[in-house]
Amino acid sequence: MIKRLQDIIKRASQHLHLNTRLINYYWQRTRRNKLAVAGLAFIVFLVALAIIGPFFTLDPTEANFEEKNMPPAGFVTEQSVYNIETDEVTTKEVHGTWKHPLGTDSKGRDMLAMIVSGARVSLQVGLIATGIAIILGTIIGVLSAYLGGWVDNALMRFTDIMMTFPFFLLLVLIIFIFGSNLAFIVLAIGLTGWTGTARLTRSESLSLRTREFVVAAKALGASDKRVIFRHLIPNVISLIIVIATLSIPGVILAEAALSFIGLGDPMVSSWGIILEAGQHSLNTAWWVAVEPGIMLFLTVLAFNFLGDGLRDAFDPKSNI
Amino acid sequence: MEKSWLRDYIIKRLLYAVIIAWGILTITFIMVRVGPSSPADKYLANLAARGQDVAEVRAAIEARYGLDQPIYEQYIDYMGNLFQGNWGWSFSTSMPVIELIKTHWIYSFQLILLSSLFAAFLGILIGIYSAVKQYTKTDYAFTFFSFVGISIPNFWLGVMLILIFSVKLGLFKTYYDTTLPLFSLDNLKALVLPVITLGTGMLAGYVRYTRSAMLDNLRKAFVTTARAKGLPEQTVIGKHVFRNALLPLITIIMFDLGSIVFGGAYLTEIIFGIPGLGQISFNAIFANDYPVVVAVTLIGTFMVLLVNLVTDITYTYLDPRIRYD
Amino acid sequence: MNNVILKVSNLKTYFFTSRGTVKAVDGVDFELRHGECLCLVGESGCGKTVTALSILRLFDSPPGEIVDGQISYDGLNLTNCSSEQLRQIRGKDISMVFQEAQSALNPVLTIGDQIIEQIKLHLPLNYSKAEDRAMTLLEEMGIPSAERVMSYYPHQLSGGMKQRVLIAMGLSCDPQILIADEPTTAVDVTIKAQILDIFRDLKTSRQMSTIFITHDLAVVAEIGDRAVVLYGGKDVETAPVSEIINNPKHPYTSGLIECLPDISKSTGKLASIPGTTPNPLKMPQGCAFHPRCPKAMEICSHQEPLETVISKEHRVNCHLYK
Numbered sequence: 020m021i022k023r024l025q026d027i028i029k030r031a032s033q034h035l036h037l038n039t040r041l042i043n044y045y046w047q048r049t050r051r052n053k054l055a056v057a058g059l060a061f062i063v064f065l066v067a068l069a070i071i072g073p074f075f076t077l078d079p080t081e082a083n084f085e086e087k088n089m090p091p092a093g094f095v096t097e098q099s100v101y102n103i104e105t106d107e108v109t110t111k112e113v114h115g116t117w118k119h120p121l122g123t124d125s126k127g128r129d130m131l132a133m134i135v136s137g138a139r140v141s142l143q144v145g146l147i148a149t150g151i152a153i154i155l156g157t158i159i160g161v162l163s164a165y166l167g168g169w170v171d172n173a174l175m176r177f178t179d180i181m182m183t184f185p186f187f188l189l190l191v192l193i194i195f196i197f198g199s200n201l202a203f204i205v206l207a208i209g210l211t212g213w214t215g216t217a218r219l220t221r222s223e224s225l226s227l228r229t230r231e232f233v234v235a236a237k238a239l240g241a242s243d244k245r246v247i248f249r250h251l252i253p254n255v256i257s258l259i260i261v262i263a264t265l266s267i268p269g270v271i272l273a274e275a276a277l278s279f280i281g282l283g284d285p286m287v288s289s290w291g292i293i294l295e296a297g298q299h300s301l302n303t304a305w306w307v308a309v310e311p312g313i314m315l316f317l318t319v320l321a322f323n324f325l326g327d328g329l330r331d332a333f334d335p336k337s338n339i
Numbered sequence: 340m341e342k343s344w345l346r347d348y349i350i351k352r353l354l355y356a357v358i359i360a361w362g363i364l365t366i367t368f369i370m371v372r373v374g375p376s377s378p379a380d381k382y383l384a385n386l387a388a389r390g391q392d393v394a395e396v397r398a399a400i401e402a403r404y405g406l407d408q409p410i411y412e413q414y415i416d417y418m419g420n421l422f423q424g425n426w427g428w429s430f431s432t433s434m435p436v437i438e439l440i441k442t443h444w445i446y447s448f449q450l451i452l453l454s455s456l457f458a459a460f461l462g463i464l465i466g467i468y469s470a471v472k473q474y475t476k477t478d479y480a481f482t483f484f485s486f487v488g489i490s491i492p493n494f495w496l497g498v499m500l501i502l503i504f505s506v507k508l509g510l511f512k513t514y515y516d517t518t519l520p521l522f523s524l525d526n527l528k529a530l531v532l533p534v535i536t537l538g539t540g541m542l543a544g545y546v547r548y549t550r551s552a553m554l555d556n557l558r559k560a561f562v563t564t565a566r567a568k569g570l571p572e573q574t575v576i577g578k579h580v581f582r583n584a585l586l587p588l589i590t591i592i593m594f595d596l597g598s599i600v601f602g603g604a605y606l607t608e609i610i611f612g613i614p615g616l617g618q619i620s621f622n623a624i625f626a627n628d629y630p631v632v633v634a635v636t637l638i639g640t641f642m643v644l645l646v647n648l649v650t651d652i653t654y655t656y657l658d659p660r661i662r663y664d
Numbered sequence: 665m666n667n668v669i670l671k672v673s674n675l676k677t678y679f680f681t682s683r684g685t686v687k688a689v690d691g692v693d694f695e696l697r698h699g700e701c702l703c704l705v706g707e708s709g710c711g712k713t714v715t716a717l718s719i720l721r722l723f724d725s726p727p728g729e730i731v732d733g734q735i736s737y738d739g740l741n742l743t744n745c746s747s748e749q750l751r752q753i754r755g756k757d758i759s760m761v762f763q764e765a766q767s768a769l770n771p772v773l774t775i776g777d778q779i780i781e782q783i784k785l786h787l788p789l790n791y792s793k794a795e796d797r798a799m800t801l802l803e804e805m806g807i808p809s810a811e812r813v814m815s816y817y818p819h820q821l822s823g824g825m826k827q828r829v830l831i832a833m834g835l836s837c838d839p840q841i842l843i844a845d846e847p848t849t850a851v852d853v854t855i856k857a858q859i860l861d862i863f864r865d866l867k868t869s870r871q872m873s874t875i876f877i878t879h880d881l882a883v884v885a886e887i888g889d890r891a892v893v894l895y896g897g898k899d900v901e902t903a904p905v906s907e908i909i910n911n912p913k914h915p916y917t918s919g920l921i922e923c924l925p926d927i928s929k930s931t932g933k934l935a936s937i938p939g940t941t942p943n944p945l946k947m948p949q950g951c952a953f954h955p956r957c958p959k960a961m962e963i964c965s966h967q968e969p970l971e972t973v974i975s976k977e978h979r980v981n982c983h984l985y986k
């Protein structure tokens with residue numbers, strides 16, 4: 020069984036013209052960058068958290084007013100309690116417990132559960148929206164470079180126009196017009212974030228066509244298809260991987276920002292929504308604002324470290 | 340001879356900008372008309388909540404906005420209106436959209452200007468220092484902090500600053516007061532945290548770009564020549580290296596404006612209650628006040644267009660290699 | 665000799681990199697006399713450029729360091745004098761001209777700006793006098809319409825003009841010594857001839873003392889008075905140019921001479937020295953040249969040769985002569 024699996028992988032990588040030695044070479048170069056490895060480790064942790072976390076945490080939507088505004092485990096805060104019968108306001112001490120390791124919000128929902136469920140949202144949005152943007156951008160860029168002429172001109176003018184719109188403002192407008200459900204947010208981000216990729220892939224494709232190794236390959240008699248698959252694509256792929264890794268944080272932040280201003284999908288507990296709620300309870304429950312923010316920050320940081328490390332690893336001129 | 344060349348370039352670039360402007364307006368129009376809910380629906384949601392007769396109001400609105408006319412007539416009307424300064428009526432504030440914009444844009448402008456100055460000064464200085472001291476601990480520290488600065492979600496930073504400084508420490512409790520002059524002490528105090536919030540992301544970017552531009556040039560041969568002349572190191576870095584680094588730096592900084600700065604300003608205004616265009620757009624979203632949201636988007640876009648145009652021309656004028664060709 | 669103006673003794677400049685220590689200059693001795701043109705000859709990587717850079721300490725200092733040796737000039741030891749003293753010498757007493765004039769000039773400053781900057785730094789002239797001096801220099805270098813050229817940017821000039829501008833810059837403060845790093849390498853043949861003319865002129869009209877770095881023995885023959893042959897970071901032979909050409913002692917020197925194409929022989933293969941220059945991170949044991957030497961002996965592979973004096977002006981480092 021294992022042998023069959025190995026065969027399949029081997030055959031697939033051959034058909035996809037995957038050069039395992041090259042991949043290993045790049046991986047070795049990336050490994051030397053400790054920050055990039057740390058970033059990758061965090062991302063793996065996050066993915067694991069998102070996939071299996073929900074099975075181990077409490078229900079994030081379960082509101083429990085008795086347990087509202089509890090601090091994270093190990094912290095102690097004071098809450099004012101209004102006693103209806105005696106018309107008195109007293110303060111009582113509230114201790115964090117391990118039942119709610121990250122505390123609860125103003126409605127008594129478990130923070131850890133909400134954070135984990137938010138991880139799922141952020142990763143889904145991050146991967147899918149980036150995927151859409153990258154694919155769209157690459158198609159437009161490569162096609163533009165390949166076809167040239169008026170097609171190239173028209174596509175690039177269109178790209179220029181779309182690039183002039185400030186990304187976030189355009190996103191806000193689209194969501195405002197079309198509505199805020201998660202699927203649509205993902206689509207909207209994908210449809211507005213492709214311009215950078217288009218530009219980069221186009222310029223890379225243009226320069227590749229005239230590079231000496233392509234001319235040499237053709238002079239040696241390589242067919243167009245062989246040139247494309249064995250020479251052009253591997254060079255463009257490394258660029259695409261770097262662009263993708265560096266785009267994901269922007270996408271995740273865009274979704275969080277939309278949720279923060281209330282345009283997010285209300286059915287879903289995105290980190291942005293939690294943060295927005297936390298903004299109003301800074302006095303009473305500061306952890307509600309701090310926790311989702313830290314997660315966002317670390318996630319973005321991780322992808323930036325990894326992306327930077329990958330970019331250096333792929334760049335033949337950098338001396339790693 | 341060189342002057343007419345520059346003039347030709349400016350004219351060409353202006354024409355191009357006009358084409359882009361047309362494209363922007365057209366795409367916005369398409370989005371608005373293609374959307375599932377027309378401006379009428381949004382307004383109706385408001386009115387229905389206030390108990391007015393839906394059918395009657397719908398007819399009035401459609402007549403007023405010409406929504407019953409064929410699409411191309413609507414398009415012509417739209418373009419015509421925009422050029423005449425008729426940017427629609429803001430339902431929620433009962434004034435023409437253009438009035439709303441006229442009274443509020445200055446606050447956004449102030450915020451963005453102060454943040455940019457803060458970020459540019461500090462960022463460029465740190466970037467130069469970092470590049471000159473490459474491989475030292477200071478360089479590594481600054482590089483790490485610039486990563487952090489780029490990665491911090493700026494809306495979270497704003498909230499954290501409020502948490503630390505306003506809530507826990509009790510400083511900076513002032514709110515922005517539009518009755519006071521723009522640069523009054525109270526208002527400037529109120530702007531400290533917002534400027535730090537918006538400026539930090541920009542700052543980190545400036546540090547990275549400056550550092551990289553300086554590093555690119557520090558290895559070049561003309562630097563050795565400059566040293567061989569006996570010039571003090573300060574002059575070598577400050578005059579020779581920096582001027583070469585400055586040119587690409589300007590373009591990168593300016594072009595970043597649209598993608599990073601405006602989105603950041605939007606969020607910062609909301610968090611700190613600064614009455615700029617981002618704030619009024621935010622309010623408009625919840626009041627379903629369509630024209631305002633569209634107008635703010637368009638203004639932001641045209642600002643980017645303008646900045647790109649100016650930067651393009653400035654760069655072409657400044658770079659001697661392009662000039663005398 | 666009391667007309668020695670610069671003396672380099674046992675200079676060692678190493679580069680400490682993450683991949684190992686590069687001993688770019690590993691024990692070089694020579695002296696420069698007043699009014700002469702001394703050539704530093706050798707293939708790429710033999711350390712001649714680093715030697716020249718070491719005189720004014722112009723190499724990148726985090727990886728590079730002068731670890732031993734002395735450079736005596738005007739009563740100072742340039743290897744350890746203060747940077748303030750060094751800066752006063754640079755561009756004024758000792759000037760350096762680099763190859764690849766396009767990258768050696770600052771692309772965003774005008775020619776005038778770059779020359780005047782140096783003049784004003786070292787000489788007490790006001791701006792317009794400095795400007796006049798710059799224009800005179802450009803004319804001396806054979807650059808036509810000097811006034812217009814002053815306001816040009818480097819990319820507007822041809823290769824030959826750029827190189828002349830560099831030389832003019834080097835001469836602007838009347839230095840005692842001019843170091844020229846392969847000024848004829850990156851240019852085509854006609855310009856090469858013009859530049860060599862300029863250097864010849866400098867010797868006769870200004871009695872300028874020059875250190876001329878090149879890998880081309882033909883150039884050495886044309887304008888050099890004495891030559892120092894470098895290999896693997898060490899000097900292997902020092903002699904007047906006529907001796908080097910007609911009576912080379914070191915096998916490397918003879919090899920270089922044989923490589924010069926001979927027009928009188930119309931057929932036959934071009935000669936070359938077998939092998940390649942040694943990897944600076946892994947120098948051969950003993951004499952650095954022995955793997956490529958046609959006359960290598962057993963002792964050459966484990967012992968470095970000491971200096972042998974052939975005649976008053978001729979020194980060799982080779983086991984063949986002991």
